[in-house]
Amino acid sequence: MDTTLLEAARRYADAHVDADGVARTPIPGLVILRETAPTPLQYAISKPLVALVLQGGKRVSTGARTFDFGAAESLLITADVPTVSQITIASLDKPYYSIVVELDPVVISALIDDIGTAPFMAGMPVRVDPTEAEVGDTATRLLRLLDRPAALPVLRDQLIRELHYWLLCGQHGGAVRALGVNDGHAGRIARAVEMIRSNFRTPLRMEQLADAAGMSMSAFHVHFRSATSLSPLQFQKQLRLIEARRTMLADGATIANAAFAVGYESVQQFTREYSRVFGQPPGRDIRTARIASRAALPARR
Structure with a gap:
């Protein structure tokens, strides 16, 4: 990995990182992560993204698969899948840095129109590979724009487009391409996923989701x-539980308030399902996470 990219990320992240280790940028869909100590487990249903690790190490699990990766490697997620992640290598002297870019189906679709059709396949939705030189070079030029506010609105979109182009041309371009095919299975399911994300607190109507995907009920499932x-x-359920966990950790919500806020009518049911996903009851899980977070605070400062 070019040290120029690491230095650009370090300079911006050190100046803008928040208490959660996230440095948000004026480039839509792009953030820089910085941590100075290993983190507790983090649960999410990730949107499609690419994460370029520049320093330190991380572990991501989905289903039965676990990936350990570090500097000069990239994590590619090409579907909305549940993940459990943890930064495993980070210190005050050598913080963890990574660049995360959300994949944009609109940009991918436009590129497909320009470069023509080609075979595509979804494959495994999560994978880790060495960061390709063209991707790293484009990311470097994109971060340099952060120091040139006047150039940012003029050049950022074409650099985001170029980054997507090189991902399309990479060894897993077929999985990226599937995101931009509106009438393909990935594009249709993405419409249903967005509907669930926007309305996860309310009861689901399967017919409505299948209609959004343009599929029969059996094919949709x-x-x-x-x-x-x-x-x-x-x-x-996972969206509800992840949001409830976030409100208890970040906002100090009680177990009952967190459960009701995400759509549960029974605290007992919430506790059972929470335990299945996170491995322990909500009260114990939150206490453990807070202890781990407090232990990391001196290093983060």
Whole structure:
């Protein structure tokens, strides 16, 4: 990995990182992560993205697969899938740095129109590979724009487009390409996923989701599970539980308030399902996470 990219990320992140280790940028969909100590487990249903690790190490698990990766490697997620992640290598002297860019289906679709059709396949939705030179070079030029506010609105879109182009041309371009095919299974399921994300607190109507995907009920269930590894109901439950966990950790919400806020009518049911996903009851899990977070605070400062 070119040290120029690391230095550009370090300079911006050190000046703008928040208490959660995230440095948001004026470039839509792009953030820089910085941590100065290993982190507790973090649960999410990730949107499609690419993460370029510049320093330190991280572990990401989805289903039965676990990936350990570090500097000069990239994580590519090409579907909305549940992940458990943890920064494993980070210190005050050598913080963890990574650049995360959300993949944009609109940009991918436009590129497909320009470069023509080609075979595509979804494959595994999560993978780790060495960062390709063209991707790293484009990311470097993109971060340099952060020091040139006047040039940013003029040049950022074409550099985001170029980054997507090199990902399309890479060894897993077929999986990226699938995101931009609106009438393909990935694009149709993405419409249903967005509907669930926007309304996860309310009861699901499977017919409405299948209609949004333009599929029969049976085909919708098959392709939804294939894309996300979950059924629509399981997907909604995980969104609810992850949001409830966030409100308890970040906002200090009580277990009951967190449960009701995300759509549960029974605290007992919430506790059972929470324990299945996170491995322990909510009260114990939150205490453990807070202890781990407090232990990391001196290093982060």
